[in-house]
Amino acid sequence: xxxxxxxxxxxxxxxxxxxxxxxxxxxxxxxxxxxxxxxxxxxxxxxxxxxxxxxxxxxxxxxxxxxxxxxxxxxxxxxxxxxxxxxxxxxxxxxxxxxxxxxxxxxxxxxxxxxxxxxxxxxxxxxxxxxxxxxxxxxxxxxxxxxxxxxxxxxxxxxxxxxxxxxxxxxxxxxxxxxxxxxxxxxxxxxxxxxxxxxxxxxxxxxxxxxxxxxxxxxxxxxxxxxxxxxxxxxxxxxxxxxxxxxxxxxxxxxxxxxxxxxxxxxxxxxxxxxxxxxxxxxxxxxxxxxxxxxxxxxxxxxxxxxxxxxxxxxxxxxxxxxxxxxxxxxxxxxxxxxxxxxxxxxxxxxxxxxxxxxxxxxxxxxxxxxxxxxxxxxxxxxxxxxxxxxxxxxxxxxxxxxxxxxxxxxxxxxxxxxxxxxxxxxxxxxxxxxxxxxxxxxxxxxxxxxxxxxxxxxxxxxxxxxxxxxxxx
Amino acid sequence: xxxxxxxxxxxxxxxxxxxxxxxxxxxxxxxxxxxxxxxxxxxxxxxxxxxxxxxxxxxxxxxxxxxxxxxxxxxxxxxxxxxxxxxxxxxxxxxxxxxxxxxxxxxxxxxxxxxxxxxxxxxxxxxxxxxxxxxxxxxxxxxxxxxxxxxxxxxxxxxxxxxxxxxxxxxxxxxxxxxxxxxxxxxxxxxxxxxxxxxxxxxxxxxxxxxxxxxxxxxxxxxxxxxxxxxxxxxxxxxxxxxxxxxxxxxxxxxxxxxxxxxxxxxxxxxxxxxxxxxxxxxxxxxxxxxxxxxxxxxxxxxxxxxxxxxxxxxxxxxxxxxxxxxxxxxxxxxxxxxxxxxxxxxxxxxxxxxxxxxxxxxxxxxxxxxxxxxxxxxxxxxxxxxxxxxxxxxxxxxxxxxxxxxxxxxxxxxxxxxxxxxxxxxxxxxxxxxxxxxxxxxxxxxxxxxxxxxxxxxxxxxxxxxxxxxxxxxxxxxxxxxxx
Numbered sequence: 035x036x037x038x039x040x041x042x043x044x045x046x047x048x049x050x051x052x053x054x055x056x057x058x059x060x061x062x063x064x065x066x067x068x069x070x071x072x073x074x075x076x077x078x079x080x081x082x083x084x085x086x087x088x089x090x091x092x093x094x095x096x097x098x099x100x101x102x103x104x105x106x107x108x109x110x111x112x113x114x115x116x117x118x119x120x121x122x123x124x125x126x127x128x129x130x131x132x133x134x135x136x137x138x139x140x141x142x143x144x145x146x147x148x149x150x151x152x153x154x155x156x157x158x159x160x161x162x163x164x165x166x167x168x169x170x171x172x173x174x175x176x177x178x179x180x181x182x183x184x185x186x187x188x189x190x191x192x193x194x195x196x197x198x199x200x201x202x203x204x205x206x207x208x209x210x211x212x213x214x215x216x217x218x219x220x221x222x223x224x225x226x227x228x229x230x231x232x233x234x235x236x237x238x239x240x241x242x243x244x245x246x247x248x249x250x251x252x253x254x255x256x257x258x259x260x261x262x263x264x265x266x267x268x269x270x271x272x273x274x275x276x277x278x279x280x281x282x283x284x285x286x287x288x289x290x291x292x293x294x295x296x297x298x299x300x301x302x303x304x305x306x307x308x309x310x311x312x313x314x315x316x317x318x319x320x321x322x323x324x325x326x327x328x329x330x331x332x333x334x335x336x337x338x339x340x341x342x343x344x345x346x347x348x349x350x351x352x353x354x355x356x357x358x359x360x361x362x363x364x365x366x367x368x369x370x371x372x373x374x375x376x377x378x379x380x381x382x383x384x385x386x387x388x389x390x391x392x393x394x395x396x397x398x399x400x401x402x403x404x405x406x407x408x409x410x411x412x413x414x415x416x417x418x419x420x421x422x423x424x425x426x427x428x429x430x431x432x433x434x435x436x437x438x439x440x441x442x443x444x445x446x447x448x449x450x451x452x453x454x455x456x457x458x459x460x461x462x463x464x465x466x467x468x469x470x471x472x473x474x475x476x477x478x479x480x481x482x483x484x485x486x487x488x489x490x491x492x493x494x495x496x497x498x499x500x501x502x503x504x505x506x507x508x
Numbered sequence: 509x510x511x512x513x514x515x516x517x518x519x520x521x522x523x524x525x526x527x528x529x530x531x532x533x534x535x536x537x538x539x540x541x542x543x544x545x546x547x548x549x550x551x552x553x554x555x556x557x558x559x560x561x562x563x564x565x566x567x568x569x570x571x572x573x574x575x576x577x578x579x580x581x582x583x584x585x586x587x588x589x590x591x592x593x594x595x596x597x598x599x600x601x602x603x604x605x606x607x608x609x610x611x612x613x614x615x616x617x618x619x620x621x622x623x624x625x626x627x628x629x630x631x632x633x634x635x636x637x638x639x640x641x642x643x644x645x646x647x648x649x650x651x652x653x654x655x656x657x658x659x660x661x662x663x664x665x666x667x668x669x670x671x672x673x674x675x676x677x678x679x680x681x682x683x684x685x686x687x688x689x690x691x692x693x694x695x696x697x698x699x700x701x702x703x704x705x706x707x708x709x710x711x712x713x714x715x716x717x718x719x720x721x722x723x724x725x726x727x728x729x730x731x732x733x734x735x736x737x738x739x740x741x742x743x744x745x746x747x748x749x750x751x752x753x754x755x756x757x758x759x760x761x762x763x764x765x766x767x768x769x770x771x772x773x774x775x776x777x778x779x780x781x782x783x784x785x786x787x788x789x790x791x792x793x794x795x796x797x798x799x800x801x802x803x804x805x806x807x808x809x810x811x812x813x814x815x816x817x818x819x820x821x822x823x824x825x826x827x828x829x830x831x832x833x834x835x836x837x838x839x840x841x842x843x844x845x846x847x848x849x850x851x852x853x854x855x856x857x858x859x860x861x862x863x864x865x866x867x868x869x870x871x872x873x874x875x876x877x878x879x880x881x882x883x884x885x886x887x888x889x890x891x892x893x894x895x896x897x898x899x900x901x902x903x904x905x906x907x908x909x910x911x912x913x914x915x916x917x918x919x920x921x922x923x924x925x926x927x928x929x930x931x932x933x934x935x936x937x938x939x940x941x942x943x944x945x946x947x948x949x950x951x952x953x954x955x956x957x958x959x960x961x962x963x964x965x966x967x968x969x970x971x972x973x974x975x976x977x978x979x980x981x982x983x984x985x986x987x988x989x990x991x992x993x
Binding site: 177 | 589823
């Protein structure tokens, strides 16, 4: 298997962040709403209705295209893709064919540039629900049009990816980019980002592309990686045993961890694309494009490099922070508020991010974080209590210091006062100190109490014992 | 005088003077329908309870002294315009029983202006035809001669207005479907500039060509109804945001105006002598009213029909895909799989002409044929637009016959689709170029009405209407109501 080269291109469908559907005023429904509760005569494809373009969707698509450094043409238009299926209420999907919103961009991964062929806009279809969840056993099927007409951006790459790892990295980088620019929440599990890789293999060193298969039903980055790995192995085994790969669409079965044939492309459907007569061609105003370009935030790749450069962070930390715009913003603001860079990065990656679990949305302010980290570095507070304090201030505007004091999680004196007390105790309790230094750990309690007394009972006992151990040996 | 023979303007006066109530006017029309429609068959269904409500509301408005020109005026609505809760079928069995959940913009604007909807009028199925014989229900008869067709596809609305069964009617015009039946029934009919009237709620035949327009008994009425419907609609991206100036200078006359006479439009195949005579007489009358007749040329006229019969079926093949038996209308319950269900529903629900055009259009858009048919047809469309642009540098409006023939006998063309397609040869150019066009009665031939067509540059409905109005005055023309029933 070593002499096969893997060639992967990706089609990624992304739901842009919009309040309403692509061509009507219906709200975009969250997943699992009751069927047909977010529909109107337009997205139901009633006779006589007409589409009107959602400007927010166009804007999200243009921002994405700009972030991928695509060329944006002067004119773009929508086309009808004609096919009949019960989840497609009009009998055609409004999409873009020969004049897409953008072309010829790229996304840079670590060590590889992936060329983007095009980014265009279209509408989603509805969903079929089969009685008992199995088509071949169902006596009835139902149509749910909540998703019909939801905007989708289709991002098509050139076949520039060479492994399952790279394909996953590409999809994750795309997600990060889309979140950073605010074009989409790009949550795979919510169906906001759907990756469909097409895969072929060829003998290493040859130029001609092999026959490709396209994979669907992939619902996570892990599934993406596994599906591609499975498919590469399947194709290689097939070719090595003298077989041929059939050009087809294959589904990924999460339950069985394998791909299965869905639809042969031998008899390719003729979609009879033609310009959508209900929508005049769009003139893309240059000033608008320039404005959108100038409003783009710092892109993840650039920011990652800057975090390394400006703060001396390790590359992996920088990558993690730059991967979530809100985390990187929190980091930089907390540092500006006086926190030290390295511990701040550690705390954000190790404590804040896992706790936020993707729903960060201002649960902690940079000032709060800087204050908490200040307590920690001046050792008013130990690590466990600092975590408890983080829990207590999460989602509030409370001061970490006040909360910790109230709860008795911090000493009221700092390390300097404790160290002075230790020096004092060295004079007042020479025998205990001698015994401790000689290895008798049982006198620690005596020493801690003496130091605490010298501090007027205001020191954090755990901190006291830490400092005693540091001074007299552990 | 019998109120069912009057114009909107005349009736508006009677209503405002409270010599007649909207409810009385409605009853007079329902009586007239009862007398005449058994012969004419203009209506597919009456909407008496809706009409009753609207007439009562109109009387309240009249009483309050807040009436507009259309308050209380009975209208007929073509079966392709969606009205909430009113069975709307596009003349097709496939939509039998379908009641739209919404009302289209143009109709809603007329409702808002106080018009009273009497009923839904017959038409060729999905507006495909020139005789109303392709209706999925029954043919409509020409009120001037019941053995003849009323024209089409909006034959029901044209016949209703001609027979005194409505004061005005709504039609749609994709290749001539308002102007040609207006000519054949002897009433005024207008297709506005593409984009003038919102298409929201119009069951699409060919989206880039369809427009809604009025049938009336006078040019003044035509302008009134058009003005009430016109204007930008946020629900139709192809409706234009432009001033609603269609009645501008309506009475200014034609003195000094240049009227273009396209020689190609007088040489088309099947042009009847009687039609030519009537139209030429009308042109001389306009000349004597001060207009200057100038020769113009529309050299690509011959290709218009071919281009039209690629573009319109191509769009219709896509527009009609939604009638699949899944969501509304006829639905086959015997099929074993979805493809079979589609085929059975559509074979049963669509008539011959609709199936023919869906197949023609599907073919024209198919991979491998798209460039040779659809793309080529669009190029021809551009050439035809240029012909008109060029002609309008030499004239202010173009005048010709609306239809090469008067109303033809029922059944005489149904076996020969091409001869039926030729009915629109003088009108479809206006659709391909998106121009406004009005047809106005200009005399009789063989005892049947002849129509004069006036085409104007885009957005110049005012010019077309002004010429038509000038002819009306010069000829002392008054639209007669046929004494059928």
